Amino acid sequence: MPVKIAPSILSADFMNLERELARIATADLVHVDVMDNHFVPNLTLGLPVVRRIVEVSPVPVDVHLMIEDADRWAPEFARAGVASVTFHAEATQAPVRLARELRSLGARAGVALRPASPVEPFFDLLPELDMVLVMTVEPGFGGQSFIEGTLPKVRRTRDAITAAGTDTWLQVDGGVSRETIARIAQAGADVFVAGSAVYGADDVAAEIAELRSRASTIWA
Ligand SMILES: O=C(CO)[C@H](O)[C@H](O)COP(=O)(O)O
Numbered sequence: 646m647p648v649k650i651a652p653s654i655l656s657a658d659f660m661n662l663e664r665e666l667a668r669i670a671t672a673d674l675v676h677v678d679v680m681d682n683h684f685v686p687n688l689t690l691g692l693p694v695v696r697r698i699v700e701v702s703p704v705p706v707d708v709h710l711m712i713e714d715a716d717r718w719a720p721e722f723a724r725a726g727v728a729s730v731t732f733h734a735e736a737t738q739a740p741v742r743l744a745r746e747l748r749s750l751g752a753r754a755g756v757a758l759r760p761a762s763p764v765e766p767f768f769d770l771l772p773e774l775d776m777v778l779v780m781t782v783e784p785g786f787g788g789q790s791f792i793e794g795t796l797p798k799v800r801r802t803r804d805a806i807t808a809a810g811t812d813t814w815l816q817v818d819g820g821v822s823r824e825t826i827a828r829i830a831q832a833g834a835d836v837f838v839a840g841s842a843v844y845g846a847d848d849v850a851a852e853i854a855e856l857r858s859r860a861s862t863i864w865a
């Protein structure tokens with residue numbers, strides 16, 4: 646089954662991260678948003694915290710870098726032992742060189758695109774990528790509403806992955822909820838980041854199961 650649910654700890658209680666990670670043990674990945682207050686107008690956490698998250702997380706760690714100079718910093722996150730490192734296309738000079746470096750360090754390599762950034766330049770490069778992240782809100786904050794106009798880009802990306810025949814995951818991030826997830830799965834996404842929907846729920850495990858079920862119905 647291709648569907649993966651990746652709760653974002655951006656909406657977790659940062660004072661109790663170990664407990665918050667334990668609450669999402671039934672998820673497929675934990676999504677960690679790294680922001681530098683330059684690439685986006687928000688500041689979250691960095692390498693020392695990510696290293697500890699890798700040590701205590703019950704599920705593989707999926708890092709989403711919203712930082713400038715990804716070429717300098719992304720490999721450090723791979724060295725920290727995360728499962729995947731996703732850098733923004735807008736923040737790298739050399740996406741293929743960076744993706745190859747991340748893979749050589751044992752991480753999956755992902756490229757992320759702001760809502761207004763075109764995905765087409767990456768279609769011929771899919772064999773170099775383990776994941777494409779189509780942002781469905783402007784990066785920087787959790788709890789924003791889903792941008793419907795990003796769905797055609799998700800569909801075009803799925804079609805390109807199918808045509809290329811690669812095992813590239815297609816992640817969406819921003820405004821994923823019970824209300825939106827089926828439409829997003831219909832457009833071809835297979836990895837779903839959800840921050841406020843998961844951590845804002847009374848029963849976190851039930852919410853993860855519900856999101857997975859709604860997306861899986863489409864993929865079945
Ligand atoms: O990268 C992000 C914001 O830039 C977060 O991963 C994303 O916003 C998750 O939050 P929510 O599910 O509440 O929209």
Ligand SMILES: [Fe+2]
Nearest residue numbers: 678709818838
């Ligand atoms: Fe994210």
